[in-house]
Amino acid sequence: MRILLVEDELEMAHLLRSALEKHGMLLDTAPSIAIAREALRQPHYDLVLLDRHLPDGDGMEVVGTMRTQQLDLPIIFLTARGSLADRIAGLNGGADDYLVKPFAIEELLARIRAVARRPAQRALPVATVGNLEFDFSAHEARVDGQVLQLPRRRLLVLEALCARHGRTVRREVLLESVYDLSVDIQSNALDSHISKLRRALLEAGALIEIHVIRGVGYLLKGKSVAR
Numbered sequence: 001m002r003i004l005l006v007e008d009e010l011e012m013a014h015l016l017r018s019a020l021e022k023h024g025m026l027l028d029t030a031p032s033i034a035i036a037r038e039a040l041r042q043p044h045y046d047l048v049l050l051d052r053h054l055p056d057g058d059g060m061e062v063v064g065t066m067r068t069q070q071l072d073l074p075i076i077f078l079t080a081r082g083s084l085a086d087r088i089a090g091l092n093g094g095a096d097d098y099l100v101k102p103f104a105i106e107e108l109l110a111r112i113r114a115v116a117r118r119p120a121q122r123a124l125p126v127a128t129v130g131n132l133e134f135d136f137s138a139h140e141a142r143v144d145g146q147v148l149q150l151p152r153r154r155l156l157v158l159e160a161l162c163a164r165h166g167r168t169v170r171r172e173v174l175l176e177s178v179y180d181l182s183v184d185i186q187s188n189a190l191d192s193h194i195s196k197l198r199r200a201l202l203e204a205g206a207l208i209e210i211h212v213i214r215g216v217g218y219l220l221k222g223k224s225v226a227r
Contacts, residue, residue, distance in 0.1 A: 001116065001139065002026040002177065005049045006036040006062055007078070012101075016049070019105045024139045024152050025112075026179070032056045037065055044176055045073055047112060052079040052090070063094045074115035078103070113137065127162040130207035130222035134162035143204040153178050154197045157190075161210065161220035170217040194218060 003020065007013045008031040017027045028044070030036035033056045040048075040062075048066070052059040063075055075095045079086070082100035090098045096115045099108060117137045127134045133142045141148040141158055150158065160177035161169055175190055198210055211219040 001046045001112075001136075002028070002044050003047045003049060003112075004028050004030060004036065004039055004045045006030045006033070006054065006059060007049070007051045008032065008055055009051075016105075016108075020109075021152070023109060024155060026156070026177075033059070033061050036062050040066060040071060047074045047076070047116065049076050049078050050095070052077060052081050052086070060090070060093050067094050076108075076111055076115065078108070127165060129162060129165045129220060132162075132201070132206045132208050134159060136163070143201075143206045146204070148200070148204050148206075150197070150200060154193050154200065157193050157197055161218065165220045168213045168217050168219045174217065 001024070003025055005013060005016055005027055007016070007029060010031075013029045013031075017029070020027050028039060030039050031054075033054055036048075036050075039045075048062070050059045050062055059077065059079070066073065066075070074097075076097040076099060077090045077095050078099050078101060079090075080101045087098045087100075097111050099111060126136070131144050132148075134140075135142070136159065139155070139159070141150065141155065141162075156178045157174060160174050171190060178190070178193065194210060201208060201210075207223040209221055209223050211221065213219055
């Protein structure tokens with residue numbers, strides 16, 4: 001899951017990035033409404049975490065922009081503005097949830113999972129390719145019902161491939177799915193992840209193949225089994 005955090009407090013942004021990445025999520029940050037609007041022009045995100053008090057205005061403006069652009073992404077406000085009137089205004093304005101600072105990371109994680117499970121927000125709850133299943137809500141891969149243990153970035157590669165299985169996934173799309181925008185990526189990093197992911201899938205007995213589409217990207221397909 002890739003999340004856009006609209007937050008101008010650097011310490012808060014750093015803490016959230018560290019906490020959410022431990023749970024397999026990618027976090028990009030936008031410190032203002034203007035930067036958030038620019039980031040949302042790209043179809044990267046699964047969810048938006050949004051402060052209300054921003055240097056260039058009220059975060060409610062971002063909600064209005066998203067709904068005008070018909071961006072049907074879950075939105076959770078993270079804000080110190082916790083009065084009943086503020087919460088009602090946020091929810092009536094189009095947010096899916098409203099969490100008042102300070103809050104526990106465990107509660108934020110629970111709320112993220114809750115809005116991600118809503119059918120309108122997640123068109124692919126589980127993808128099945130061969131004997132592999134990828135549960136997008138649980139962020140979990142299973143081979144013949146057994147959970148496949150993978151490092152975070154390899155799991156993110158597999159998630160991106162499963163979401164588009166049967167179609168070629170361009171390298172830049174995979175890189176955007178695996179790395180947040182602040183990371184300096186080495187040219188061979190993706191190839192290394194793919195190689196190690198193939199090995200892990202083979203060892204787990206997964207009946208799938210990751211094909212190289214030269215000069216373009218990768219393609220995930222079920223493996224043909226001889227009879």
